[in-house]
Amino acid sequence: xxxxxxxxxxxxxxxxxxxxxxxxxxxxxxxxxxxxxxxxxxxxxxxxxxxxxxxxxxxxxxxxxxxxxxxxxxxxxxxxxxxxxxxxxxxxxxxxxxxxxxxxxxxxxxxxxxxxxxxxxxxxxxxxxxxxxxxxxxxxxxxxxxxxxxxxxxxxxxxxxxxxxxxxxxxxxxxxxxxxxxxxxxxxxxxxxxxxxxxxxxxxxxxxxxxxxxxxxxxxxxxxxxxxxxxxxxxxxxxxxxxxxxxxxxxxxxxxxxxxxxxxxxxxxxxxxxxxxxxxxxxxxxxxxxxxxxxxxxxxxxxxxxxxxxxxxxxxxxxxxxxxxxxxxxxxxxxxxxxxxxxxxxxxxxxxxxxxxxxxxxxxxxxxxxxxxxxxxxxxxxxxxxxxxxxxxxxxxxxxxxxxxxxxxxxxxxxxxxxxxxxxxxxxxxxxxxxxxxxxxxxxxxxxxxxxxxxxxxxxxxxxxxxxxxxxxxxxxxxxxxxxxxxxxxxxxxxxxxxxxxxxxxxxxxxxxxxxxxxxxxxxxxxxxxxxxxxxxxxxxxxxxxxxxxxxxxxxxxxxxxxxxxxxxxxxxxx
Numbered sequence: 123x124x125x126x127x128x129x130x131x132x133x134x135x136x137x138x139x140x141x142x143x144x145x146x147x148x149x150x151x152x153x154x155x156x157x158x159x160x161x162x163x164x165x166x167x168x169x170x171x172x173x174x175x176x177x178x179x180x181x182x183x184x185x186x187x188x189x190x191x192x193x194x195x196x197x198x199x200x201x202x203x204x205x206x207x208x209x210x211x212x213x214x215x216x217x218x219x220x221x222x223x224x225x226x227x228x229x230x231x232x233x234x235x236x237x238x239x240x241x242x243x244x245x246x247x248x249x250x251x252x253x254x255x256x257x258x259x260x261x262x263x264x265x266x267x268x269x270x271x272x273x274x275x276x277x278x279x280x281x282x283x284x285x286x287x288x289x290x291x292x293x294x295x296x297x298x299x300x301x302x303x304x305x306x307x308x309x310x311x312x313x314x315x316x317x318x319x320x321x322x323x324x325x326x327x328x329x330x331x332x333x334x335x336x337x338x339x340x341x342x343x344x345x346x347x348x349x350x351x352x353x354x355x356x357x358x359x360x361x362x363x364x365x366x367x368x369x370x371x372x373x374x375x376x377x378x379x380x381x382x383x384x385x386x387x388x389x390x391x392x393x394x395x396x397x398x399x400x401x402x403x404x405x406x407x408x409x410x411x412x413x414x415x416x417x418x419x420x421x422x423x424x425x426x427x428x429x430x431x432x433x434x435x436x437x438x439x440x441x442x443x444x445x446x447x448x449x450x451x452x453x454x455x456x457x458x459x460x461x462x463x464x465x466x467x468x469x470x471x472x473x474x475x476x477x478x479x480x481x482x483x484x485x486x487x488x489x490x491x492x493x494x495x496x497x498x499x500x501x502x503x504x505x506x507x508x509x510x511x512x513x514x515x516x517x518x519x520x521x522x523x524x525x526x527x528x529x530x531x532x533x534x535x536x537x538x539x540x541x542x543x544x545x546x547x548x549x550x551x552x553x554x555x556x557x558x559x560x561x562x563x564x565x566x567x568x569x570x571x572x573x574x575x576x577x578x579x580x581x582x583x584x585x586x587x588x589x590x591x592x593x594x595x596x597x598x599x600x601x602x603x604x605x606x607x608x609x610x611x612x613x614x615x616x617x618x619x620x621x622x623x624x625x626x627x628x629x630x631x632x633x634x635x636x637x638x639x640x641x642x643x644x645x646x647x648x649x650x651x652x653x654x655x656x657x658x659x660x661x662x663x664x665x666x667x668x669x670x671x672x673x674x675x676x677x678x679x680x681x682x683x684x685x686x687x688x689x690x691x692x693x694x695x696x697x
Contacts, residue, residue: 491541
């Protein structure tokens with residue numbers, strides 16, 4: 123796991139220590155000593171008749187590769203002295219050891235160690251002041267039998283002494299220091315253990331154990347990862363800071379001052395980029411929801427491991443799991459399963475770079491639209507059916523099974539594209555019906571099986587290809603039409619009790635609009651709209667659906683440019 127560091131002053135505080143004994147004996151007693159410092163030791167033992175000089179060599183860890191440039195420079199220059207104690211005797215202090223700069227293996231001094239059947243105990247402590255004064259930076263002890271006439275080597279790894287805890291945002295989804303911004307529901311933060319001088323304590327050596335106190339389950343959840351002191355954070359409500367408290371103890375068992383990580387979540391915009399010719403570098407790009415101009419994505423999900431193949435629509439559940447509809451590879455595609463499927467990517471780290479999905483809903487016949495309802499059930503539109511899946515659990519490892527299926531001759535489902543579910547459970551599907559015309563199918567809440575639908579065939583678009591559909595918080599419906607030179611979004615007032623379409627409006631000024639998303643979550647801004655313009659590679663953002671009823675729609679802002687990574691954007695989703 124690569125950690126980013128906000129300050130170059132942080133350095134490593136753990137070190138490996140090697141003792142080597144030459145092949146001769148001496149009658150000398152222990153080395154010189156100096157007062158104070160509080161290093162660890164053991165009770166002194168009676169000196170045997172023989173001792174051997176032992177060379178003390180401190181090895182500092184090798185730094186990470188150049189590819190891990192986000193890691194700090196961690197070769198510490200804080201160590202001003204090292205204390206060595208043999209069998210609890212008098213300490214020998216060495217000032218100004220050559221430990222700064224590039225990784226080194228510095229010989230510090232020679233000490234005498236008894237030659238005896240029982241193990242000798244070597245205790246080492248490093249300090250940030252001369253003569254064993256100041257703060258303890260690291261400490262460890264190890265038993266070792268020193269043999270006369272043998273090549274004795276004693277390895278000791280210093281454990282860093284926790285002085286303070288620092289919150290660290292893990293890119294790409296989290297940024298900032300004590301006040302952090304989380305893009306989307308889920309991200310990762312690290313609690314960095316530092317010594318008193320601000321050196322990050324990393325391996326080798328025992329990293330101090332830290333814990334992160336999670337807030338109430340109503341506001342956020344925190345889970346551990348396989349990397350020590352790295353946590354997944356899932357903030358449930360956007361715009362409200364969540365305070366997390368990190369705690370830990372130093373080598374003496376005393377609690378250090380806790381760290382406070384304040385995390386504020388902003389909504390994220392997810393774009394499914396189909397790519398030129400349907401298979402040329404498909405990707406999912408992720409941004410803050412209101413990103414505009416030539417903004418760089420927070421993260422990009424792309425590569426052969428993702429199994430992205432003719433991707434169309436994207437959706438994200440409240441836990442941060444990302445769902446992506448894949449048609450299956452085109453004839454010239456080089457990766458991806460051979461049938462239609464929905465791939466699932468885990469939160470945070472599982473949605474950036476060339477990563478594999480954590481699960482796949484396989485064997486679907488041309489999956490298209492994806493949507494989540496108010497109960498967080500997933501709905502998937504395939505060529506002749508709509509399937510409902512129960513909510514996904516954290517850490518999805520297997521594809522869910524459908525709990526509801528709408529299919530049959532009465533449904534009118536035959537090759538539609540877009541899908542949405544209203545807050546009341548009404549299901550909307552839009553597209554080009556292979557057996558008749560372009561239309562929008564509407565199913566009443568609770569529909570299943572061979573349910574009859576309400577069909578809307580907009581008169582202004584009898585030759586158009588409907589792609590996306592969305593409903594707002596009050597039941598108004600919006601659909602994108604794209605074909606020839608007619609590029610517009612049509613909006614409808616809620617259906618009447620008879621099912622006949624109510625008043626409609628047409629907004630123009632788009633460039634082959636495909637995906638559309640209306641934020642009906644109730645958070646500010648309510649009923650904001652995002653439209654993917656496939657032809658010119660842009661996203662139109664509207665702060666309110668009311669602007670779409672004004673004819674020539676003027677977007678509140680537009681996301682467009684070479685740095686955005688937009689590549690024939692198809693589906694859009696905001697969470």
